[in-house]
Structure formats: structure tokens, C-alpha cells
Amino acid sequence: MESSPLSDTILAHLGPVEISRQVVTTWVIMFVLTLASWLVTRRLRERPGSEHSVIEMAVMAFTDHISGIVGKDARALLPLLGTLLTFLVVANLSGILPGVKAPTAKLETPAALAATVFVSVHYFGVRAQGFFGYLASFARPKAIMLPLNLLSEITRTFSLSVRLFGNVMSGEFVIALIVALAGLFVPIPFMALEILLGLVQAYIFTVLATVFIGAAIDTAGRS
Amino acid sequence: MDIKLISIVAAAFAVSFGAIGPALAEGRSVAAGLDAIARQPEAAGTISRTLFVGLAMIETTAIYCLVIALLLLFANPYVG
Numbered sequence: 149m150e151s152s153p154l155s156d157t158i159l160a161h162l163g164p165v166e167i168s169r170q171v172v173t174t175w176v177i178m179f180v181l182t183l184a185s186w187l188v189t190r191r192l193r194e195r196p197g198s199e200h201s202v203i204e205m206a207v208m209a210f211t212d213h214i215s216g217i218v219g220k221d222a223r224a225l226l227p228l229l230g231t232l233l234t235f236l237v238v239a240n241l242s243g244i245l246p247g248v249k250a251p252t253a254k255l256e257t258p259a260a261l262a263a264t265v266f267v268s269v270h271y272f273g274v275r276a277q278g279f280f281g282y283l284a285s286f287a288r289p290k291a292i293m294l295p296l297n298l299l300s301e302i303t304r305t306f307s308l309s310v311r312l313f314g315n316v317m318s319g320e321f322v323i324a325l326i327v328a329l330a331g332l333f334v335p336i337p338f339m340a341l342e343i344l345l346g347l348v349q350a351y352i353f354t355v356l357a358t359v360f361i362g363a364a365i366d367t368a369g370r371s
Numbered sequence: 372m373d374i375k376l377i378s379i380v381a382a383a384f385a386v387s388f389g390a391i392g393p394a395l396a397e398g399r400s401v402a403a404g405l406d407a408i409a410r411q412p413e414a415a416g417t418i419s420r421t422l423f424v425g426l427a428m429i430e431t432t433a434i435y436c437l438v439i440a441l442l443l444l445f446a447n448p449y450v451g
Contacts, residue, residue: 307431314434315427321441352427 156254170251177238177251217355218362225361228268232261233354236312240346243320244339250346253317255309262309265357266301273364282364308356315349378447382440389436396429 157169188203196204207230214229215222222229236252243250251257273282286297319342326335404422408415 310435310438311428311431314431314438317441318434318437348423348427352424355424 168254168256169249170254170257173242173248174239174251174257177235177242181234181238214358217358218365222358222362225272225358228264229354229358229361232265232357233350236261236350236353237347240316240350241343243316243346244343250316250320252312253320255313258309258312261312261353262305265308265360266305268357269360269364272361276365285364304356304360308353312349312353315345319345374449375447378443378450382443385436385440385443389439390433393429393433397426400425400429 156166158166159169159172160167188199192200207226210230210233211223211226214225218225239252239257240250242248243253270282273285276282277285287294319338323335323338323342326338400422404418407418411418
């Protein structure tokens, strides 16, 4: 049933595991990004060339941005958050290629990314404050806040994944509806809006992940 | 009433009433953002970036309602 935005297209079976369409799209995106990163960073020299300078500027701007959000030097977070942003931008924009469905338009991919953020929040929190220090930070500012802090850990991860999924999926769904109702050239402005929305959602996902990690590694207490 | 009919009506209600709150909230936040830009045009970049993030967060509540409606229409657990 292709019409439902919630159903999967199963392409192959790997033992008991179903390989759906968005998984294959994710693999292709991963391969392309890895290849592109390898090609770009293959010949790094002291005296940068033109594409080297562009990439360096982008990386520096992103590092400054997340350092501003976290409030201290965030170079340790750069691999995770930079990869998140790059992957999400490519994944959200891959939906506009003909015949390709954005992998973030299915719940599994955003849920996996949100689970990654959930785990890394605790990893960076434990690494910055120590195990017991991090555990104690849940009972701040008062011990009565403990259940609320624990609940917010779960709900914010859930809303992180549903936000990305809902936005990308609804965008594709609206375009499909307009194509079915109005015809060939009418959906073009909606597709342009969808490009903007994909970029904004990728940025928001990354910024929220940065804020969560920043709150976890903030030794002064949770905000 | 049939459970399918109830689901369709509930989906329409979810989207229509779920759109009211975010619409009002987005109107207020854009008005506040424009006010801030008019007062401090030199901070327009920061303000509009924050505004966009806030708008997307507000819009998420409407998206939640849409997700509920689509669940009711396409993946209803109570329809056999």
C-alpha cells in the first residue's frame, strides 16, 4: 500500500531482518558522504587550496556556533554533531530527487538518530561530571525534581524524533496530494518550501542535540 | 457509529483544532520578532535565526496533530 505515508516498502530480506527502502537510501547517503569526505580530505596541506579553504571555513563556523551554544570549547562534540548536521541535510534534501524518498520521512531513521543523541547525552555527561556526579545532577535543583527530570529525558528524545519525522513526512505527503489533485507544475513552490523546511529541521535537530549535550556537560547544574 | 467514521471525524477535528493554537502562537512570535528587528536592525541576523528555530518548534505541535490524524486514517489500531 504505497498511498499510506506510514507503510514501508520492503525491498529484500536479510535473514529475519527486512531491508526497507529507506535503509537502502540511508546506505547510499552514508557511502556518498564517506566517499566525499575522503576525497576532500585526501590531500590536506599547510597552504590550503580553494575547496580546502571553503570546507575549513564551514567547519570553523560550525565549531564556533556549537561552542557558543554549549558555552565552552565544543571541539570534542564536533564529530558527532557535524556528522548529524551533514547527514540530516543530505537526507532531508534527498527527497526532492525523483524516485528517492527521504529516509527521514519514515519513523525509523529519526528514531535511530534520536536514540543516538539520547545515548551520547549520557556519555558526554558521565565523561564531564563523573558517574555519580552525573547521577546527582538529575536531583538538581531539588530532589523533588528527580521524576520530572527523568521523564523529560524520555519525552524530549521522543519529541526530537517525532518532530523530524512529522515535518519531513508531512511535506512529502502534501506534495503527493497536490500532485494527485492539481497536476504537473503546481507543486513546485511547495517543493521549494520543502527544501527550506528540510534545512531548518536539520539545523533544529542538531541545535537541540547540542543544547541537550550542553546541559548534560554543564557542571554548574542542569538548566 | 462505525469506528472508521469516528476515526475520520476525529482526524479532521485533530488537524483543525490542532492548527488553531500554533497559528496564534506563530503570529505572536513573528510580531514580536518584527518588533525586535525594528528596534535593533543590527541584530536582525540573530533575531531571525532564533525566530526560525522558535517557529519550527511551535509548528511541531501542529505536526503532532497531523501525525495523530494520519495514524487514525492510515494505521488505526482499532480497525480490523
